[in-house]
Amino acid sequence: MVRFYQCMAFLLLAILFVMPQARALDEAPQEEYAFILMSRANPYWQAMIDGIEDTARDNGMNASVHLVESDRAAEEQLNLCLAVAGKKPKLLAMSSVNSSVGIECFKRAKELGVIVADMDSQITPEQAAAAGVPLAFTVGSDNLVIGQSAAIFLTQHAKGTTPEILVLEGAAGSPAGEKRVRGFKEQLAKDFPEAKIISSVSAEWDRLKAMQIAGDTLRAHPNLDYIYAANDLMALGALEAMKSTGKAGQVKVIGVDGIKDARDSVMQDGLLATVAQLPYLVGKRAVELAIKAQPDQPAHSEVTATPVLTKEMLTRGTDPLLDYVR
Amino acid sequence: MFANKPLIQCALFLVLLCAVFSFATPYFLSLDNMMSILSAGAVIGLLAVGATFVIAAGGIDLSCAGVMALASVVTAYALKNMGVTNPAVAFLLAGLTGAFIGGLTGALINVTRAPSFIITLGMMSIARALALILAGGIPIYGLAENITALGQGRVFGMPAAVLFLLGGFVLAGYLLGFTRFGRHILAFGDSAMAAHATGIRTNLLKLKTFALAGFFSGIAGFVFMARTNSGDPSAGMGYELMAITAVILGGANLFGGRAHLLGTFMGVLCLGVLQNGLTLLAISTFYQVLFVGIVLLLSAFLRRFSARAS
Secondary structure (H helix, E strand, C coil): CHHHHHHHHHHHHHHHHHHHHCCCHHHCCCCEEEEECCCCCCHHHHHHHHHHHHHHHHCCCEEEEECCCCCCCHHHHHHHHHHHHHCCCCEEEECCCCHHHHHHHHHHHHHCCCEEEEECCCCCHHHHHHCCCCCCEEEECCHHHHHHHHHHHHHHHCCCCCCEEEEEECCCCCHHHHHHHHHHHHHHHHHCCCCEEEEEEECCCCHHHHHHHHHHHHHHCCCCCEEEECCHHHHHHHHHHHHHCCCCCCCEEEEEECCHHHHHHHHCCCCCEEEECCHHHHHHHHHHHHHHCCCCCCCEEEECCCCEEEHHHHHHCCCHHHHHCC | CCCCHHHHHHHHHHHHHHHHHHHHCCCCCCHHHHHHHHHHCHHHHHHHHHHHHHHHCCCCCCCHHHHHHHHHHHHHHHHHHCCCCCHHHHHHHHHHHHHHHHHHHHHHHHHHCCCHHHHHHHHHHHHHHHHHHHHCCCCEECCCHHHHHHHHCEECCEEHHHHHHHHHHHHHHHHHHHCHHHHHHHHHHHCHHHHHHCCCCHHHHHHHHHHHHHHHHHHHHHHHHHHHCEECCCCCCCHHHHHHHHHHHCCCCCCCCCCCHHHHHHHHHHHHHHHHHHHHCCCCHHHHHHHHHHHHHHHHHHHHHHHHHC
16 A cells, blocks of 8 residues: 555656646647548558658648558547647548548547548548538549449440459458449449349458459359459459469459559450559649648538559550559 | 555656657647547556456456457447447446456366466457457447447546546556455465465456456447447457556566556556657657567566666
């Protein structure tokens, strides 16, 4: 018990020692812009960070980028966001792990007079407004449109045939994965009712799993014509399976994301195409919109382009959007 | 005066960290930021409370974060699908879910005589899997406002999550420091044979210790759920190690017999201050993880050094 009081007294003394070091809050630098994303381990976020940092440098903006360890670290991101909001930056733009985390942090930021914005379309302006935290802007690609673009491309490519298609879905429960598949299926049913989806299963964003599923499906359906994978890793895995069975020429694979490996594969006649997301462009536009953002402005919604990268397009190299492919 | 060296070291270290960060960033010492550190530490802190009991008894609990995830999912499931609306019922459900799994862990340790490391490693996977199965792999979102207010709201200007944290520490501090149960845990952690010889019913004690640790993990799950407005089966990956880190930083002996709730509290604060300060300085998460590792190693060196000196 005596020890307990000794320690308490020591703690109190320590606090008394540290407290005078406190300085006035108003010394905090003004006009800071904070951007909160997910994990640097994923090349997608790295490209977005590059877009933010490059554009901020070009515009002389005082931008800080904050990250968490993984794409599912909800509580860590909430803690991080609350700490950053407390610094009272001029604007806080966030790609939140889930909409609850984003809205909860935005509430606190709004109390502190910070302008808030969404990146990568995690929170809709309607959701935010309903929670009493109007967004200055939201910028990002639309996963539904990505799926639709893939379906439109496939429809044109397979015109006049009745193709058999395998769909490789993302991890169960992923909103992005679900939209990419739904957009694809709905558009295909509308534009190309003759096309037949023989199987639609989750390969959990995983290359090896995609390889196994694609190989098994091909054995059961030797006339398979196309594979649509909800990300490039799965597409590349499926392509490996086709190569190992000698069917790489027969079965055409379409991926999503436009990562470097996938683009290289497209150039070497591996993948047929990949629907690119342009995270660099999302980061760039977020900075440009942040500079112009005013408190209480009506929400500005912007959907960034998601071009279908084919060998022809990449070889031509004239499309201005290719500048943002990283 | 320096009768309790590990505690003093932890306090000194905390002061040093605070001093460094208060010079580095002016915002650090504001009341608002202090509250932010405390609420950020609420979940890890409650897990660390449970871990303190287990470590005091000479065991280790690797399942606490998994149990936390399960409790958050069970409670969110009950709130969304089973018509539970009362926050007190939800709180109890979370705590009891944790206590049940914790009790089961204790019983398994008693039956198998296996080290707690192995049994809790198994329970970690089982709890996480049960959470994934019940939630269907995805977080259960959208809880009622009377629940989220308990994680996101404020009471007399203090974040509600902080009240859970402080309440947990006060209750646990009383149990470990001022009851026969607490003394028995420490005696058992010091020497299981001696404790048995003095007539302590050690099997029952282990069961109670793990059930209590489970209860606090369940409460951590409740706070997690209320803060993030979701019951998430993948919640708190790696939190068990952070909780153990906090307990060790706080001066507990990993082999049992010595543990202090005040020390654990300071250990949680050390981790929270470190994370918060580095965030304010916009230092990458990678370095934050690195610093946590360095701090733990540093405390091990310090302890070795001071043990030799004395």
